[in-house]
Each structure stands twice: as structure tokens, then as C-alpha cells.
Amino acid sequence: MTEKIADKRVARTKRVIRDALTQLMEEKGFEGITVRDLTEKAQINRGTFYLHYRDKYDLLEQSEEEILKGIAAITENIDPVDAMAYTSNDEPFPIILKLFEFFQEHAEFLKVILGANGNASFQVKLKSFIKKIFYSKLVTKLNKEGIQVPVEILLAYLSSAHLGVVQHWLETGMEKSPREITLILTKMTLLGPGYVAGLKPPIEK
Amino acid sequence: MTEKIADKRVARTKRVIRDALTQLMEEKGFEGITVRDLTEKAQINRGTFYLHYRDKYDLLEQSEEEILKGIAAITENIDPVDAMAYTSNDEPFPIILKLFEFFQEHAEFLKVILGANGNASFQVKLKSFIKKIFYSKLVTKLNKEGIQVPVEILLAYLSSAHLGVVQHWLETGMEKSPREITLILTKMTLLGPGYVAGLKPPIEK
DNA sequence: AATAAAAATCAACATTGTGTTCATTAATCT
DNA sequence: AGATTAATGAACACAATGTTGATTTTTATT
Numbered sequence A, B: 001m002t003e004k005i006a007d008k009r010v011a012r013t014k015r016v017i018r019d020a021l022t023q024l025m026e027e028k029g030f031e032g033i034t035v036r037d038l039t040e041k042a043q044i045n046r047g048t049f050y051l052h053y054r055d056k057y058d059l060l061e062q063s064e065e066e067i068l069k070g071i072a073a074i075t076e077n078i079d080p081v082d083a084m085a086y087t088s089n090d091e092p093f094p095i096i097l098k099l100f101e102f103f104q105e106h107a108e109f110l111k112v113i114l115g116a117n118g119n120a121s122f123q124v125k126l127k128s129f130i131k132k133i134f135y136s137k138l139v140t141k142l143n144k145e146g147i148q149v150p151v152e153i154l155l156a157y158l159s160s161a162h163l164g165v166v167q168h169w170l171e172t173g174m175e176k177s178p179r180e181i182t183l184i185l186t187k188m189t190l191l192g193p194g195y196v197a198g199l200k201p202p203i204e205k
Numbered sequence C: 001a002a003t004a005a006a007a008a009t010c011a012a013c014a015t016t017g018t019g020t021t022c023a024t025t026a027a028t029c030t
Numbered sequence D: 001a002g003a004t005t006a007a008t009g010a011a012c013a014c015a016a017t018g019t020t021g022a023t024t025t026t027t028a029t030t
Helices: A008-028 A035-043 A046-052 A056-075 A094-105 A107-113 A119-137 A153-171 A178-191 B008-028 B034-044 B046-052 B056-075 B094-105 B105-111 B120-139 B153-171 B180-190
Strands: none
Touching: A008 A035, A008 A046, A008 A107, A008 B056, A008 B094, A035 A056, A046 A107, A046 A153, A056 A094, A056 A119, A094 A119, A094 A153, A107 A119, A107 B034, A119 B120, A153 A178, A153 B153, A153 B180, A178 B008, A178 B120, A178 B153, B008 B034, B008 B056, B008 B153, B034 B094, B034 B105, B034 B180, B056 B105, B056 B120, B094 B153, B094 B180, B105 B153, B120 B153, B153 B180
């Protein structure tokens, strides 16, 4: 995933800089961070920073890029039939489950980047991955039974809802396991939020 | 809503600064904007900016604050029974409809602040308003029929889904009317995204 | 273990944006 | 019309930026 780093010093430097980024973003958001802040927190020379990154935006991009590559690896080989294979109420969507396991591994960074001090553009990128997943699920259904709402809007609804639950899950310390949270998501999506909330389901059967 | 501004010059200055903010955020995001950028775009003296705002963050906060007050005015007087009064499949939630009408009025600013170059913390604040709406709807149902998923997660799901549709609606030029888009949202929420997508609803009736 | 190669440090530099000030000009309110 | 208040323009010290060149330290290689 990440390019192999030959020199131990480089690996260490990049690691301490990224750790500093995560910590500082949590404290004051990317906005308020200076390169000096980063290098002080990381305890390296300011010049060293510029040996590896053009500026702080470059650092952010590279950090995000790495995560997005990991997500792409999970989502890009979606077999519409198999990967989201059905899916009873008590069997989680396999891909969603895999994603939650990946999120858990990178929770520290994702928590800040997807949080209130985070980066809106990263959210958009992540959301489009999630959209892709649901789209691949929907294409098989399209033109069979009519979809009752515009597909684009349905995708916006579903991807946002799922990302929102990821954010909430990270924010509250990941109390549920990836499997548990995926099951809950599956349930809300298949049965409908209204139904699971106990609202009378106005389905004229 | 906004404090009455006595002097016409002040009103004009604040207006051109905020217009500049909206434009520049669209171009390069809040991150990259300098006070010099703002005053050049607004064609005013740089010192004049500091007569009204402490710094660019203060400008952003005040701009957001104004919007949030408008939303608060709509949401704070929610009568759980009345305001979200039922609500057949082809009657939109009144509050949601009102919100969309408000969003339409402030579309230009909201589009950028909720977009890829926008501000994550504003999203969080707006989402919590939406959560409040659904919470007020749910409390009446609580402890009656059991809710099948944790309330907090359900609220995260619903509020994120709704905010996501708002973002998509703004992003794509508000082609649907507030009433149309609210109806679609109501439908997806009450019937369930799975159902409206044509998935077999696994409801064992 | 010795040496060549590469990375990190340190100090210095010009540049740019910041936020403040003060005297002056211009627009507005009554 | 005169008093008041806002906007302008120029100047200032300060802080962060991104770059450079010389030096030291660490790593990889033989």
C-alpha cells in the first residue's frame, strides 16, 4: 500500500510527523496548525519537514491518500452479485463489514479527519466510495421493479446515512464491534428507519 | 434575526465582505483564503475588514451563526405532536419542508459551507439540529413499542441521511422543489431505503 | 570496522500575511 | 449645515513560510 521506505530515519520522521498531525488536528483543527507546530510536536527540525512534504497541505493529502487507497482496495473489486450477497436481516453486508474492520485499524486518524475539526473534502471522497458500493448493488435491480425515488437521491441518502453512522461510531469510541454495527446498519436500511423506530409502517401490502 | 445595522456604509461593507467570502470559499476553500484576498475581492481597504471582524475565523463564525439562528428559529418551537404531525406517504413532514425553504433562501452560502471546500464543524452543528427534530418525534414513541436499534445510532443514521440529501440537492442546483424533495425524503424514511429501491422487504408481516 | 551515501540539523534569508496605529478623507445621520 | 462615524492609506512590528548552504549524525554497504 505505502511505498517501501528504505531508510529507517525517513520512516521514523514520516511517522512522527503524521502522529503530530493527528494529535494537532484533534486539538485545534487543520486550519490552525503551522509547520512549526508540527515539527515541535514531532521534535524534529523544521527544515526536515520540507525534505518530505511540500507544505502542510501536501502532508494532509498524502495521509488521506494512503487511507483512500486502502478503501479502494476493498471496494474496487466488488462483484455486484457475490460481494453484497444476500443478506438476511441478521447477516451483515460483507463489504460494509470489511470496511468497518478497516476503519477500526485506522480509527485514530479517521476519527479526527471525519470529525468536527476534520476535512470536508475527505468526507466527500469517502462518501463516493460508499455510493459506489450501493450503486453496484442497485444496478442489478434497475429496470426490474421500478425504483420509487430518483437513484441519485437514494444514493445520497444511503451513503450519507452510512458515513454518518461511521462517524458516530468513531466519535463514541467504537463500543460496538464491526459486526454489530454493520448488522444494525443492515437492519435500518432493509427494514427502514421508520419501521425499526416503531413507526407504523404505512406499507399497504 | 440579524441585528439592525444603522449605518448604510456598515451594511454595505459587511455585505461585500460576506459575498467575497462565499466566492472565495468556492474557489479555494476557507483554508487558503487570506484577509487580503477578501478585501481585494470586496474592493475595500484591508484595515476596514478589521473594523468589523477580529480575523477571518470571526467572519466565518458570524456568517454561520446567522444561518444557525434562522434554523434554530424554525426548529426550537417543535411541538412533538403537532409539528411533525402525521404524515402520510404523500404529505411531507412540515418542519423538514420549512427547513428546505429556508435552505433555498440561503442556498449560495450553504452550498459552499456544506460542500467539499466547506466546514466540517458547521455540518456537525447543522446535523445536531436535525437530530433534535427526529428525537422530538421519537420520544413520543419511546417505551411504547420497542425501538429495534440503539436510538443514538438511529439518530445518526437519520440526521446524516437527511443532511446528505440537502447537500446533494444544493450541489445539483436544487432541481426539485422543497416540497418534492421533502416528499422523497419522507418516503425513503417511512418505507425504508431498501423498500423504495425495490429490494424485497424482509418484513415478516 | 571503515567508508561512502543519505538524512537530519542549524542558522540565516527574503517574502508574505497579520493585526494594529494614526492622520486624513468621505459618507451618513440629525 | 454641521457633527459624527466609517473608510482609506501608509506605516509598523511580528510571525510563519519556504529555501539555501554548511555541518553533523545516522544508516547502509563492503
